[in-house]
Amino acid sequence: MKNHNRVIVVGGGIAGLAIAARCAAQGKQVTLLEAAPQFGGKVGEWRIDGFRFDLGPSLFTLPQLLDELFHDCGFNPQDFYQYRKLEVVTRYFWEDGSQMDAWSDHQKLEKELLRFSPDSLTSVKEHLKEAQAVYQLTEPLFLRRSLHKWSTWFNWQAFRGMLKAGSLRSFTSMNEVNAARFKDPRLAQLFNRYATYNGSDPYRAPATLNLIAHLEHDEGAYYPVGGIRMIAEALISLCQRLGVTMKANAPVSQILTSGNRVTGVSVGEQVLEADEVVCNADIRTAYEKLLPQLPKPASLIKQEPSSSALIFYWGVKGHFPELDLHNLFFSDAYQEEFQALQEGRLFLDPSVYVYVSQRLNPTDAPEGCENWFVMVNAPFLRPGQDWERMKEQTRLNILAKLEHRLGQRIRDKIVVEQVLDPAGIEQLTASWRGALYGSSSNSPWSAFLRQANFHPKVKGLFFCGGSVHPGGGIPLCLLSASITSKLMH
Ligand SMILES: Cc1cc2nc3c(=O)[nH]c(=O)nc-3n(C[C@H](O)[C@H](O)[C@H](O)COP(=O)(O)OP(=O)(O)OC[C@H]3O[C@@H](n4cnc5c(N)ncnc54)[C@H](O)[C@@H]3O)c2cc1C
Numbered sequence: 149m150k151n152h153n154r155v156i157v158v159g160g161g162i163a164g165l166a167i168a169a170r171c172a173a174q175g176k177q178v179t180l181l182e183a184a185p186q187f188g189g190k191v192g193e194w195r196i197d198g199f200r201f202d203l204g205p206s207l208f209t210l211p212q213l214l215d216e217l218f219h220d221c222g223f224n225p226q227d228f229y230q231y232r233k234l235e236v237v238t239r240y241f242w243e244d245g246s247q248m249d250a251w252s253d254h255q256k257l258e259k260e261l262l263r264f265s266p267d268s269l270t271s272v273k274e275h276l277k278e279a280q281a282v283y284q285l286t287e288p289l290f291l292r293r294s295l296h297k298w299s300t301w302f303n304w305q306a307f308r309g310m311l312k313a314g315s316l317r318s319f320t321s322m323n324e325v326n327a328a329r330f331k332d333p334r335l336a337q338l339f340n341r342y343a344t345y346n347g348s349d350p351y352r353a354p355a356t357l358n359l360i361a362h363l364e365h366d367e368g369a370y371y372p373v374g375g376i377r378m379i380a381e382a383l384i385s386l387c388q389r390l391g392v393t394m395k396a397n398a399p400v401s402q403i404l405t406s407g408n409r410v411t412g413v414s415v416g417e418q419v420l421e422a423d424e425v426v427c428n429a430d431i432r433t434a435y436e437k438l439l440p441q442l443p444k445p446a447s448l449i450k451q452e453p454s455s456s457a458l459i460f461y462w463g464v465k466g467h468f469p470e471l472d473l474h475n476l477f478f479s480d481a482y483q484e485e486f487q488a489l490q491e492g493r494l495f496l497d498p499s500v501y502v503y504v505s506q507r508l509n510p511t512d513a514p515e516g517c518e519n520w521f522v523m524v525n526a527p528f529l530r531p532g533q534d535w536e537r538m539k540e541q542t543r544l545n546i547l548a549k550l551e552h553r554l555g556q557r558i559r560d561k562i563v564v565e566q567v568l569d570p571a572g573i574e575q576l577t578a579s580w581r582g583a584l585y586g587s588s589s590n591s592p593w594s595a596f597l598r599q600a601n602f603h604p605k606v607k608g609l610f611f612c613g614g615s616v617h618p619g620g621g622i623p624l625c626l627l628s629a630s631i632t633s634k635l636m637h
Contacts, residue, residue, distance in 0.1 A: 153177050155636075156413050156422040158400045158438065161189025161577070162622055163613035164428030165383035166217055166629035171426075172390035173221040174637060179422075180392050181415060183399035188380030189428075189577050190584075190614075191622070196564050198514040199463040201521055202376040203568070203576075204584075206503040207345075207474065209363045210623040211370045214379065217626055221386060228382040230373040232508070237369040239472040241553055242334055243480045249472070250338075252368050265332040275329055275339060279362035282316055286359065291618045291627050294635060296600035317355035318592040323483075325355040337482050341499075344525055346620055347454025347585040349486045354592045363623075371473065371508050379622065403427060403438045403609065410608035424608045424636060431599045431615040432580035442606065447597045452590060453528040453583035454620065455489055456570035458542055462520040463513065463564030468504075470554055471518075475502040477549055489527045494538045498524040500546050517563065522546060528581040529570045539569060585620025586613075595619075601632040610636060 153176050157168045160182035168180040186192060192203035211231050218225035237250045248264045251257040261269045317325060322343055326336040340350035342360035350357075372378040387394060400413045403425050412421040427434050432453075435444045477500040479485045488495040503521040506512040513519040524542060527533070547559050570582025580586075587598060599616040603609040612632040614620030619628075 154422045155179070155424045155426065156181065156420060157426045157428060158403065158413060158434075159183070159189065159428030159578075159613070160187035160394070160396070161428050161613055161625070162191050162380065162383065163625035163629045164189070164426070165380065165387055166626050167426050167428065167612050167632055168392045168394075169217065169221050169383065169386045169390055170629060170633035171424075171636065172387065172392045174633070176424075178387075178390075178392045179420065180387065180394045181398040181400050181413065181420075182394075182396045183578065184576065185396050187384050187394065187396060188377065190573075190579075191376060191380040192576070193375065193377040194461060194566060196461075196566060197463065199461075199517070199519045199564050200375065200505070200509075200512040201461040201519055201566070202503070202505060204573075205376050205622055206505070206521060207364075208370045208372060208376060208379070208622060210367060213623050213626040213630075214382075217630070218382075218386065220630075221390060223386065223389065225382075228385055229378050231370045232373065234369045234371055234473065236472050237364055238474040238476055240334075240338060241475065241477045243478070246334065248334075248338075250365070252365070257365070265335060268330055268332045268335050271329050271331070272335065275326075275358070276362060276365050278315075279359050280366055282356060283359040283362045286316065286356070290595055291624065292631070294601050294617065294631055296602070296604075296617070317358075320355045322350040322353050322355045322357055325358065326350070334478075337478055340482065341476070343589075344455070346589050346624075347456075347583060348589045349455075349490065351483055351486050352490075352590040354589070356592075357589060369474075373509070375505050375509055375512065400429075400438060402440070403434070405439075405441060405606050405609070408605055408607055410606055422608075424610065426610040426612055426632060426636075428611075428613045430577070430579045430583075430613070431586065431611060433578045434611075436580075442603075445599065448587075448599055451587035451594070451597055453581045454585040454588040456526045456528045456573060456582040456584055457523050457568075458494065458526040458539065458570070459568045460520075460522040460543065460546065461564075461566040461568070462522060462562045464518050464520050464558065465516065465561045465563050466518070466556070467516070468518060468554060468556075471502060471504050471507075473504060473507045475504070476500070477502070477553060485525070489525055492527045492530045492533055494524065494526055494542050496541075496545055497549070498542065498545065500524055500549055502550070522550075526570055526582075528583045529574065530581070535569050535571060539567060580615070583615075586615025589619070601628065602635050 157180045172178045190204035215225045330336040343350035343353045479499040485495040573582040612628040
């Protein structure tokens, strides 16, 4: 009898590293294969001329999920990384010259709201209370378990959830709820913004996603000492300590099956046998390239990819005290911005996000300089787009917006520049069409249409990561690995 001991993990993103660690901690013999020269996937970094930039994610929430992983594997997380809670989560700027700090401390936030928009205080409290209730209702069902097992649905918790399903507001858009709730359109815009945390559009995504505001405002936002990349570094160390065999520069060309069983993978000329294979590669890419022998699920093909991003990594000379760690310069025409993304275009006046990790990690930029990660939401890749023109135009639009708001000529102060567009994201991480979070959550059914964490017909074939259940973002990727490891155990 086989002991189901040999596991191969395809892809060393956050979820791939986490599942490799979990399987190794369960006593399995684990090999982790990564196509790129480095592990970590989207949680990468760039170092150029004394500047360090986090490549993709910049915001870290629910750190307890990372701690949970280390504890579950028998280690003390503090031996691997440290993180700090942010005092100001995001500094918001509007075109009319107004500005607001989203304090994590509730009393400070109240004071700021009384200054910024006194009439909105009660509505904000109401909104966050409702967001918390929705999170508490959905977390045990949608985030902690596989949606594709009967056991998830036949229990008291699920029954309770169904009784309260109306309160999830799945059939009303985020903007409909937020525009009705906040008299001040700037606050409706601020809370609409959370749709972008999973690459969705607030004018189409269900109001259920308002729960994301609870995570940031009540649970808090954090910063790992040394940068977001430290999360990947910590997971790499964990895998090494647990004896995972880790191979970089090892692109898997096919996941092999025989009848209704997985048998291993091929890497170049080599065939590696396995009892179980976990695919962390983007699910659409996986079905296109790694599993050509299996039919592609219709639900997967129909789904709209999440939005992508266009990022400028700028080493900037000078000091800009107006900027905090996370800064958002809103567009005046938010709905038009999302309409443009839906049509595959970049908007002329996009909302601009600026992340300056040097604020908390002084060595990220040389003396007298700052490292700016400047990002706008971008459409996923489609035929007919002219990215060279769009990048050139957007660069100028961003500069004009920031220069106007900060009152300085920034273009002359950029000493280092690197650009990442959707094609670059696809090339670096094999993400289908450069989508950041797999499929979007623009439909009330999105959560149910995401790929399950296992293949229904092929024994031993599992999936985890941001493009499968429960979705994208670092916390959800960690949950994905946790759900998958339970299914495998
Ligand atoms: C610009 C940007 C901003 C973001 N901002 C945030 C944020 O602020 N907060 C947040 O929580 N999340 C954010 N995210 C999302 C977050 O980064 C992802 O959801 C998460 O990192 C995905 O991890 P993953 O393990 O699913 O996959 P990935 O990181 O995509 O890793 C998949 C890995 O599989 C490898 N691979 C693919 N095919 C093969 C193959 N055939 N053989 C071997 N290896 C293969 C790839 O090389 C890659 O390393 C952001 C993402 C981006 C790009």
